[in-house]
Amino acid sequence: MKPLIHPTEATYDYIADAIADKGYCVLPQLLHANMNNALQQRVMNLDEDDFKRAGIGREQDFQLNNTVRRDETRWLTLDNSIDKAYLDQMAEFRLAMNRRLFMGLFDYEAHYAHYARGAFYKKHVDAFKGESNRVLTTVLYLNPEWQEADGGQLFIYAADSDTVIESVNPNFGCFVIFLSEQFPHEVVKSYRDRYSIAGWFRLHDPLQAPLI
């Protein structure tokens, strides 16, 4: 089946079925073109200073490690109207998945990522069983006219193996979703500036301070 232009109920059905069946889904397009364009303008207009070199591990454990990843990131926040439009869209997505899959997804965090020429992110998982509340990873790509030779593909590996089951070009508007604990993945070296939004749906963390 070839879905979609903008997430309809049928689109959410298709995604939920794919997640239930195989644990991931690659969609050539998900959002309305206007939204993709606005997000692309926004990420291109961010200053180099707005981005931070991404680290490994969470929060305080922010050791930079050139051998593992070379991307730069910036969190989306509700006080920017374009960020908010995307976060609102993902809030709808979250509820749509909860209704279909009973996943109990509680919230969503997302950052813009810039991979400069030569940047990569070696094979990793986004969440370790029992150690993180990240359950579902999303990536939206914002690169018009990407060519195979530009590199920067996302490789998704079969769980616990070196077999690449999916190679995704970071084409404009393409959206990828996968179970965070299950799929090791990698961004191969990019030969062009590469822009995306990576995000994570999370379970409620009872150790986190309550929102008052």
Ligand SMILES: O=C(O)CCC(=O)C(=O)O
């Ligand atoms: O940009 C991508 O294709 C994946 C990024 C990623 O794996 C991450 O940020 O954890």
Ligand SMILES: [Fe+2]
């Ligand atoms: Fe990742």
